[in-house]
Amino acid sequence: MRIGSGTYARLSASEGIMDNPELPFDLEIFRRSAIDGISLSDSALMTAESAELYFISTMQAIEQEKAGRMAAEGEAFLKENASKEGVITTASGLQYKVERIGDGPRPTATDKVKVHYKGRLTDGTVFDSSYQRGEPLTFNLNQVIKGWTEGVQLMPVGSKFTFYVPYTLGYGERGAGNVIPPYATLIFTIELLDIER
Structure with a gap:
């Protein structure tokens, strides 16, 4: 599924997609996909709602992974520190x-x-x-x-x-x-x- 340029602009402005180092994002791949998407029918494009849900679920997964890593690092630190x-x-x-x-x-x-x-x-x-x-x-x-x-x-x-x-x-x-x-x-x-x- 490709995200149209209008959807990208809206997500970029509202969610800080361009400035988020945690989000796996390649601008060149996105640019090519947006250009390719112009020639596709509307049914082949991701809707704004679908793109937003995809973005939110991706960010939540990244945050959950970071939280799990932070908790594990903290537990390891305290275990070592106790001795x-x-x-x-x-x-x-x-x-x-x-x-x-x-x-x-x-x-x-x-x-x-x-x-x-x-x-x-x-x-x-x-x-x-x-x-x-x-x-x-x-x-x-x-x-x-x-x-x-x-x-x-x-x-x-x-x-x-x-x-x-x-x-x-x-x-x-x-x-x-x-x-x-x-x-x-x-x-x-x-x-x-x-x-x-």
Whole structure:
């Protein structure tokens, strides 16, 4: 089945087909097919609706494959990381390493805390950092991802921990925006500066 040039233009504009490196697309093959398609009868061409459904199903298959790969990479990372010196794994699967232990009180899940942090993916990509912004973050501990709610409660004020957060305790199967992919295992270095009660 060939996609007509009008359909291609509509899909290209609405779905970003030309800019998507994940989509197996060869512009020259498409150009030749479009030219060949001009001489075909309407019944031999793919309708706009069929082309759109084909494109959507192709993109969904690509995203599912990427998600499966991300989940498997995260599981492998956590398995290897669990055997490293100083890394502790909780019952939920959260892993942490104490970088510095403070002597202040520990927060509860309903406390408001002030932290400095850096978040990164397992490949080292930094996706957020209060250090880079030059300003700590204050938030209610029960209004963040589960990995933070659980992990920060382990920290006395003045501590610095590194947390290794499985996707089930992070942003799950949806990810977060364009910076955290679905099924991503996350690494956070967190300094607990204060509890605001």
